[in-house]
């Protein structure tokens with residue numbers, strides 16, 4: 133069984149495999165001619181921003197940058213298939229719920245608003261006016277505006293996000309859970325404390341001159357394929373690329389650039405990582421602290437011998453706070469704890485530290501392998517400490533680079549989609565729109581689920597995303613949603629969340645990025661902010677998938693008009709007739725967006741100011757702060773299971789090559805050699821043997837938590853894999869039923885979906 137599904141993938145990432153996969157995707161969506169034209173418009177000066185990831189492009193003026201997974205995202209949005217009410221209405225929700233996520237997605241683009249009819253257990257069409265009136269009535273009937281919850285996924289444009297947060301705040305709440313709560317929240321939190329800005333400080337130009345790149349917990353070959361272009365160029369000019377990952381990801385090892393005729397024809401490729409450290413899941417804080425300890429010890433020796441210092445003494449004195457306390461803590465941390473908890477050998481940590489010390493300019497990148505842990509904030513602050521000891525921030529070629537996920541997740545935050553808004557922002561918003569914004573903090577994602585559970589009858593509204601599938605503790609979350617008086621999803625495609633209905637439920641179809649957005653004032657462009665704080669325009673080129681689709685800004689404007697009748701001083705329909713008007717309001721609220729309309733119309737857009745990049749520290753001390761953090765010694769791997777001697781594994785959950793978060797395009801994970809199956813558990817061969825099982829055996833997973841709930845995910849195939857012992861990996865969303873709602877990152881409250889203690893038992897049919 134295992135043989136057919138799992139093969140050795142020894143080719144580089146990219147290459148002909150990537151081209152073939154795109155061709156299959158376009159043909160599969162039934163859109164050959166249009167698909168090709170659409171693909172060529174991605175990330176072009178007058179085209180749309182790729183709805184795939186948030187990696188920036190070479191100033192949006194370059195020729196088409198090939199990206200396999202960007203192409204899949206675009207092909208999926210421009211599919212010829214239509215999920216009409218007639219098609220979906222053939223089935224009961226009970227029947228639909230038994231279909232796979234891939235099947236749901238495969239029905240194509242939503243075409244009309246639909247309302248759930250409980251009597252027939254089906255979705256039926258509803259008019260837009262009626263839908264908005266229904267939501268308005270339910271919202272206005274709530275005892276308090278704080279009983280409404282407004283989720284945002286990160287594809288929403290700046291204009292839509294700005295209007296949305298304005299509507300919600302005029303309505304009266306700051307309940308803004310968003311996908312960022314499950315994603316880079318710890319990066320924002322940790323960096324704001326350390327350097328006063330919750331965003332990365334580097335630009336693509338910095339990648340071109342860095343001497344070393346450290347990549348922690350990120351799989352760019354799948355999730356940010358265009359980043360491989362930068363990595364390839366860096367590797368070719370001799371920069372060190374050092375990867376920390378429990379899995380040996382193909383894209384971090386070898387890349388064949390589909391745009392290099394030479395590499396494609398000769399079968400050549402470029403080696404990416406110069407060093408690859410396979411640490412334990414959750415071992416990053418220990419590894420980075422070990423590197424810093426090595427640097428500090430080497431620096432002390434250099435100072436005693438009268439040699440050149442190895443830390444940047446001038447930078448530390450002038451620009452940082454708390455170095456002495458931090459240094460004492462690092463020097464006191466025992467090497468054996470560092471080695472044991474990182475899962476690396478001492479020589480590997482020394483080697484990583486030597487590369488770091490030998491490099492003049494260093495960039496540190498990180499992804500979900502760092503953020504989705506209990507200790508994520510501390511780990512990110514340790515990465516910041518590493519950069520700070522040698523002044524690797526605020527100068528060319530150096531700095532932190534949290535690599536964002538959704539294409540506008542960073543922009544949504546900039547626009548005020550945040551449950552803990554700053555008072556100064558609320559003051560300004562209230563002045564510009566003449567109202568009194570609510571002051572109390574709202575719910576984040578975990579708190580929103582808890583609140584829906586604790587008190588039935590709330591209204592849950594989602595601007596995009598797939599809340600039920602993306603969030604932890606699936607069974608509990610579904611119950612929470614079902615207890616709502618009304619659930620509403622603005623979406624492009626049918627998904628699992630639409631099957632988890634409150635007493636009343638609506639699905640509202642919207643335009644995607646690739647489509648022409650026609651308003652009273654003509655065709656409109658929207659703006660987005662990428663992972664490097666570049667803001668630029670995006671204009672769709674395809675005819676809308678259905679004449680009934682509304683844009684997200686229009687949906688907000690009509691909803692606000694219906695809900696805030698007589699209460700709002702904002703002329704919503706005037707604003708939405710021409711998005712320049714929305715941008716003028718954005719400019720009025722946010723200083724950094726002064727002259728927004730002029731600046732965003734320059735090809736390539738503009739860069740938002742980043743104070744940390746200017747070495748201006750908006751922190752508690754007015755300096756960049758070092759933070760001391762102990763190496764965590766409570767990783768799931770150390771848990772023993774009461775009364776049983778089965779080992780406890782630490783499960784990390786991640787993306788396959790054929791998915792976009794909860795959207796499943798296919799069942800292959802080409803670079804990891806898995807074909808035709810998503811329910812797999814990557815595990816060390818010796819751990820399989822220790823379980824007394826065989827490679828390819830089917831098993832059930834159960835997570836451990838100190839509440840009484842039993843959380844299981846059944847029927848996964850064991851795949852012997854190159855992964856440290858005690859560590860296992862599987863795909864999400866299938867594994868989300870295992871993540872307890874109560875298990876989240878300290879401070880940032882991001883679900884710990886990268887470290888779940890589990891036990892593995894032979895599969896037992898239900």
Ligand SMILES: Nc1nc2c(c(=O)[nH]1)N[C@H]1C(S)=C(S)[C@@H](COP(=O)(O)OP(=O)(O)OC[C@H]3O[C@@H](n4cnc5c(=O)[nH]c(N)nc54)[C@H](O)[C@@H]3O)O[C@H]1N2
Pocket residue numbers: 184185186201202315348349350351352354355356376377378379381412413414415416498499500501502536537538784785786787788789791792793794886
């Ligand atoms: N095609 C495609 N593109 C995407 C997405 C998608 O689903 N598909 N999603 C988008 C979104 S929202 C996001 S946030 C990004 C996500 O992009 P990534 O951050 O790359 O996401 P993941 O696949 O979750 O896994 C990250 C990596 O972390 C490693 N890892 C797991 N645990 C640990 C650990 O404890 N330590 C270390 N060092 N590594 C660990 C895994 O082996 C994996 O290589 O991609 C965005 N782009």
Ligand SMILES: Nc1nc2c(c(=O)[nH]1)N[C@H]1C(S)=C(S)[C@@H](COP(=O)(O)OP(=O)(O)OC[C@H]3O[C@@H](n4cnc5c(=O)[nH]c(N)nc54)[C@H](O)[C@@H]3O)O[C@H]1N2
Pocket residue numbers: 284285286287288311312314315316500504537538595596597598599601602603622623624625626627642643644645684785786787792793794795864865867868871885886
């Ligand atoms: N176990 C585990 N769980 C995780 C993660 C993990 O690594 N492990 N990763 C987490 C991360 S990083 C993230 S970001 C979240 C993602 O959580 P979400 O952002 O909620 O989920 P997505 O799967 O990206 O949402 C997909 C849906 O968005 C809709 N959509 C697509 N484009 C548009 C559009 O332009 N407008 C509108 N209105 N709707 C659109 C479609 O209907 C589609 O079905 O999941 C998190 N969950």
Ligand SMILES: [Mo]
Pocket residue numbers: 311314315316536537538
């Ligand atoms: Mo994400």
